[in-house]
Amino acid sequence: MEQIADDVFQFPMLLRQGVNAYLIGDVLVDAGGPPFGRRIAQELRVEERALSAHIVTHARGDHAGGSHSIVEECKVPVWAGAADVAVLESGNVEATGLLAPVMRLMGGFEGVPVRRALHDGDEVGAGFVVLETPGRTPGHIALWRERDRVLLCGDVWLNMDMKTTRRGLRDPARAQTIDREANRRSQARLAALQPAVVGFGHGPVLDKDAAGRLAGWVA
Ligand SMILES: [Zn+2]
Secondary structure: EEEEOOOOEEEOOHHHHOOOEEEOOOOOOOOOOOOOHHHHHHHHHHHHOOEEEEEOOOOHHHHHOOOHHHHHHHOOEEEEHHHHHHOOOOOOOOOOOHHHHHHHHHOOOOOOEEEEEEEOOOEEEEEEEEOOOOOOOOEEEEEEEEEOOEEHHHOOOEEEEEOOEEEEEOOOOHHHOOOHHHHHHHHHHHOOOOOOOEEOOOOEEEEEOOHHHHHHHOO
16 A cells, blocks of 8 residues: 555555545545455554544446445445445446446345445544545545645546556546536536645546646646
């Protein structure tokens, strides 16, 4: 794990930080796909860090797939955005239309019980508060710390092209985004915060001119 800010660490889990989880204080944020939960738990053991909770930014298999292992191995409660609780508990990703079977296949995961439904403004530890950022999923959340302007944005943006692994801001995949207009509003809300450091679900951390880049995207 790599430190990216005071009391904030990144777990890069694929080549070129293709999938990321984060540790804020003693709270794990996201857990990657199914193989990664055990790997994160193992790394936490090696670093002798105990968790108090596990937050999932949104109910999709590449963020919550490892959560079952985290719950099992670290014995911690799961917290998630209120509107994503049902999907997170069932593991059944709802989808309609032609792509539904593909989405179910790609996005499904082993459900986990959610102990705390998170809402806008909730404090979750290490100075972070919850920001509701719907779009990718109805209950998608980001985490924001005002004092040093650190933002964990989940999949509101990706900072990587998932096919070529080329870095750079991107919208989350169209087919897997429930409401693209809502996601654009979430992007505008987050850019307006003028973050100094941004951690993404996919792609490298942005810590050089982060505010300028997000503002440029929204403009
Ligand atoms: Zn993702």
